[in-house]
Each structure stands twice: as C-alpha cells, then as structure tokens.
Amino acid sequence: MKFFLIAGEPSGDNLGGPLMAGLRSLDPAAEFLGVGGRAMAAQGLESLFPMEELSVMGIVEVLPKYRQLKARIRQTAEAVAAARPDVLITIDSPDFCLRVAREARALLPDLRTVHYVAPSVWAWRAGRAGKMAKVIDHVLAILPFEPPYMRAAGMSCDFVGHPIATEPVAGPLEAAEFRAAHGIAANAPLVLCLPGSRRGEVARLGPRFDEALMRLRDRVPEIRVAIPTVSGVSALVRDMARRWPMTPIVVETAEERRAAFAAADLALAASGTVSLDLAANDVPMVIGYDVAPLSRLIIGLLLKTDTVTLVNLVSETRVVPEFLGRRCQPAPLAQALLELIESQEAQAEQHAAMALTMQRLGRGGEAPGLRAARSVLAAISSAPRPR
Numbered sequence: 001m002k003f004f005l006i007a008g009e010p011s012g013d014n015l016g017g018p019l020m021a022g023l024r025s026l027d028p029a030a031e032f033l034g035v036g037g038r039a040m041a042a043q044g045l046e047s048l049f050p051m052e053e054l055s056v057m058g059i060v061e062v063l064p065k066y067r068q069l070k071a072r073i074r075q076t077a078e079a080v081a082a083a084r085p086d087v088l089i090t091i092d093s094p095d096f097c098l099r100v101a102r103e104a105r106a107l108l109p110d111l112r113t114v115h116y117v118a119p120s121v122w123a124w125r126a127g128r129a130g131k132m133a134k135v136i137d138h139v140l141a142i143l144p145f146e147p148p149y150m151r152a153a154g155m156s157c158d159f160v161g162h163p164i165a166t167e168p169v170a171g172p173l174e175a176a177e178f179r180a181a182h183g184i185a186a187n188a189p190l191v192l193c194l195p196g197s198r199r200g201e202v203a204r205l206g207p208r209f210d211e212a213l214m215r216l217r218d219r220v221p222e223i224r225v226a227i228p229t230v231s232g233v234s235a236l237v238r239d240m241a242r243r244w245p246m247t248p249i250v251v252e253t254a255e256e257r258r259a260a261f262a263a264a265d266l267a268l269a270a271s272g273t274v275s276l277d278l279a280a281n282d283v284p285m286v287i288g289y290d291v292a293p294l295s296r297l298i299i300g301l302l303l304k305t306d307t308v309t310l311v312n313l314v315s316e317t318r319v320v321p322e323f324l325g326r327r328c329q330p331a332p333l334a335q336a337l338l339e340l341i342e343s344q345e346a347q348a349e350q351h352a353a354m355a356l357t358m359q360r361l362g363r364g365g366e367a368p369g370l371r372a373a374r375s376v377l378a379a380i381s382s383a384p385r386p387r
Contacts, residue, residue, distance in 0.1 A: 001027050004085040005034040005045065006076060006100060008054035008093025010197070010230075011273065013037035015116055015142075015163060016091050018369025019376075020045065026373055033083050035076060048079055052232075054096050069096060077103035084108065087380045090136075092117040094128070101135040112380050114138045116372060118146040118157065122305060122313075129153035138379035140372045143314060144360050156379055160371040161362030164276040170262035178259035182249050188222045189341055192260065192267035192283065193248065194274050195227075195237075201270055202233045204290055206240045209268055211330035212288075216337050217246060225249070226264065228257045266340055268333060271322065275310050276361070279354035284347050285311075286336045287322040314360050315353035319346070 003023060007013045017039030024030045024043070032044055037051040053072060077100050080088055088104060088111055090097030097115065105111050118141045121129045132139075133154040141147050142162045150157035170178075184190055193213060195205040217223055225248040229237040234252050241248045251260045261281040269275060271289035278285045287309050307313060309320045321336040323329070340346050362368060 001029070001087075002031045002033070002083065002085040003087055003089060004080050004083055005032060005036060005040065005089045005091065006093075006097050007034075007036045007040060007051060007091040008096045009051070010037060012092035012117070013039045013051060015369075015372075016040040016045075016089075017043050018163065018367065019089070019091075019116065019372045020369075022367070022370040022373030023376065025370065026377060033079070033085065034089075048076060054093060072096075073099045073103060076100045077107060080104035080111070081107035085111075087112045087114055087376065089114045089116060089376065091115075094119050094132070098132060098135060105135055112137055114140065114376050114379060116140040117142055118150055121149050121153075122146070129155075138375070140375055142361075142368070143310070145313070158371075158375040158379075160375055161365060161368035162276065163368050164273070164280050165358055165361040165363040165365070166367050167280065168258070169281050170258040172262070174259040175262035178256065178263040182224070182226075184224045184263070185222070188224050189220060189265045190224050190226060190260075190263055191216070191337070192264045192269070192278075193225050193227045194267060194269035196270040196272070197230050197233060199233055199236060200292075202236050202240070204292075205270055205288065205328070206237070208288065208290075208328060208330050208333065210240065210244060212268060212333035212337065214244070214246070215330055215334035219334075219338055220341060226251055226260045228252075228260050266337065268337060271308055271324065273310065275320065276357070279311050279357045282351060282354055284340055284350040285320055286333060286340060287320055288328040288333050289322075289324050290326075290328045311350075311353055311357050314357040317349070317353045319349040319353045 005016050007016045013036050016036050020032055020040060020043035034045060035048050035051055036045045081104055088101060090101055101113050113136045115136045118139050119128045129149055130153050136155055139150045139155050139157040141157055141159045144159050147157040147159055193209050195202045195209050213225055227237055227248050228251040238250055241250050251257050261283060264283045267278050267283050267285040269285050269287055271287050275285060275287060307318055307322060309322045311320050312318050323332055
C-alpha cells in the first residue's frame with residue numbers, strides 16, 4: 001500500500017516514525033511519501049521539503065509566514081494528488097495539515113484521510129471537530145477521553161495510546177550519576193526549568209521562570225536548577241543561563257536529559273506534553289504558560305475547561321498547579337514551587353495522579369505506533385469512500 005504522511009513539527013515526526021514502523025511490520029511492501037523529520041526519515045521517508053519550515057505556533061506568530069505556508073500547502077496537496085496514495089495520514093499541526101487535506105481531497109475526491117492526534121476540542125474551539133469531519137474520515141487519538149468528541153462530529157476514532165507510555169526512563173543509577181557529575185548534594189532539591197521547545201516560548205517564559213526560581217532560591221538556598229533543552233533553542237537557553245546569579249545546568253543530549261528527569265525533585269514547566277514527560281518520570285510539577293497578547297485574548301474567550309494540564313485532565317484531578325496568561329508571573333510561580341517543596345501531601349497527590357495518568361495512557365500495553373498502524377489499516381479497509 002502507498003501511504004502519504006505529513007508531520008509539521010518534531011512532536012508529529014516522533015509519532016510518524018513509529019507509525020511508519022508499525023505499518024511496515026503489517027505491510028512489508030508499504031511505500032511512504034510526504035513531509036517529515038528525522039524520525040520519519042529513519043523509516044525511509046524523503047521529505048518533500050524541510051519540516052522545520054512548518055514549526056510555527058500561535059495565531060499572531062503565523063502571520064509573518066502566511067504566504068510561505070500557503071505555498072507549501074498547495075505544493076503538498078498537489079503532491080498528494082499526483083501520488084494517488086491509498087490513504088493520506090496527517091499528523092498533528094492541524095492548521096497546516098487539515099488545509100492540505102481539504103485541498104488534496106478537492107483534487108482527488110476519493111482520497112481516504114486519517115488524522116493522528118485529535119484536536120483539543122474539549123479545551124477550546126469546539127467547532128473544529130465538525131470542520132475537520134468534512135475532510136477527515138478517521139482519527140487516531142492519543143488521549144483516552146477524546147474518541148467520543150470525534151465520533152460525535154461524524155468521524156470514526158480509536159484511542160491508540162500515548163507514545164510517552166512506552167518511552168524509556170532513566171533509573172536510580174543514572175540519577176545518582178547525574179547528581180554526582182554536577183556536584184549536587186543528596187539533600188539539595190533539584191528543580192527542572194522547562195520554558196518550552198520553541199524560540200518564542202523560551203523568549204516569553206524564560207525571564208519569568210528565571211525570576212521565579214531566583215525567588216525560590218531566596219527561600220531555599222540549597223536548590224540546584226537544570227534546564228533540559230533542544231537544539232533549536234539551546235543557544236537562547238545558554239544565553240539566558242549566563243545571566244543567572246546561580247549557575248544552572250544546561251542539558252542538551254537525550255541521554256543526559258533522561259538522567260536529569262530521573263534525578264529531579266520537582267519542575268517548573270511550560271504547559272504541553274512535557275507534563276507527561278514529567279509524569280512518566282514521577283516528577284511533581286508547577287505549570288506556567290503565556291502567548292502573545294492577541295493570541296491570549298482570543299484563546300481566553302474560547303477556552304472551555306478549567307485546566308489545560310494533561311496530568312490533571314487524564315487523571316481527572318486538579319492536583320498540578322497551573323498559571324496561565326496574566327497569572328503566569330514569577331511571584332505566584334515561586335510560591336507554588338515553595339508550597340510543593342514543603343508539602344509532602346501535595347507531592348503524594350501528584351505522585352498518585354501521575355501514576356494513574358501513565359496507566360490510562362497505555363503503560364505496559366502494545367506500542368502506540370503499532371496500535372495506530374492497526375487502526376489505520378482497519379479504518380481504510382472497512383470505511384466507505386469519502387462522502
């Protein structure tokens with residue numbers, strides 16, 4: 001079978017790679033085309049253009065690149081139509097991917113379509129599901145509460161597990177080696193600072209997280225801070241770290257990142273899937289996030305849930321403190337971290353919620369990439385041609 005896959009950012013690429021591996025295990029003759037990054041390239045995909053061109057987030061942030069993105073949408077849709085695949089699989093990045101699906105189906109009306117990662121209609125912009133159903137036949141959901149929302153909009157949907165549930169985590173030995181390598185005393189709280197993986201996020205959240213942690217140090221002088229980062233923002237993070245009166249540990253390699261997560265006592269993190277990384281490593285957390293003022297206003301008007309932290313949502317608790325928009329300020333962030341350090345009860349509540357979260361996301365079950373591949377093949381073999 002011929003599969004055309006599109007991922008618009010690293011998180012989607014990391015889903016696409018295992019999905020391609022799962023598809024090939026079920027269909028050894030599978031042919032892959034599309035847009036992706038390193039993980040999908042490792043499975044044999046030659047990307048139509050560099051995926052990094054699509055890694056833009058936020059309503060205001062997209063505007064300067066609108067023409068370029070529009071051209072890439074048209075180019076990708078035409079490539080889909082020319083390839084005539086058995087199925088188009090779009091992965092996350094709905095603002096790009098669903099536009100491609102719409103244009104591709106206009107060119108190729110019989111095209112079957114699958115979207116991997118349900119849009120967050122439970123949080124805001126509920127109308128997206130209905131619009132999505134016009135161009136998407138089947139959805140692969142990574143959160144267990146999402147399928148009913150997709151089915152209600154007219155699409156078939158399977159929960160296929162979250163990839164975080166099967167990713168390896170470092171153990172006590174690696175944690176001890178990380179502390180020893182960086183001279184962290186056994187009784188010194190190690191705090192992870194995670195201001196995001198995009199330049200805009202780091203630029204906006206970094207100074208607030210900096211000040212919050214400096215305020216925390218005034219109350220808990222023995223704390224140490226580690227900042228796990230990724231290649232795209234590492235230079236910005238290092239420049240930020242040089243301004244600190246205390247020297248944070250900047251962590252860049254995947255191996256050391258795993259060790260840092262295992263060694264950490266708590267974290268101050270941007271909202272997003274990093275909360276699940278922390279849950280997988282059983283690290284209590286405080287969440288903060290903000291966007292550009294116009295984006296903040298629009299999202300604030302549309303938001304329809306009292307929490308956006310995934311651990312809170314999946315565990316059906318509200319034990320992880322979160323500070324969003326104007327509330328994302330150094331003083332309340334520092335106070336929440338201090339209360340978490342000082343309260344064994346608060347830590348125990350988070351540990352229980354994180355364990356439940358990982359269980360519900362599929363820890364101990366079949367790999368999500370293979371589950372997703374089975375779902376794709378079942379959907380395109382049983383579903384009628386597009387409406």
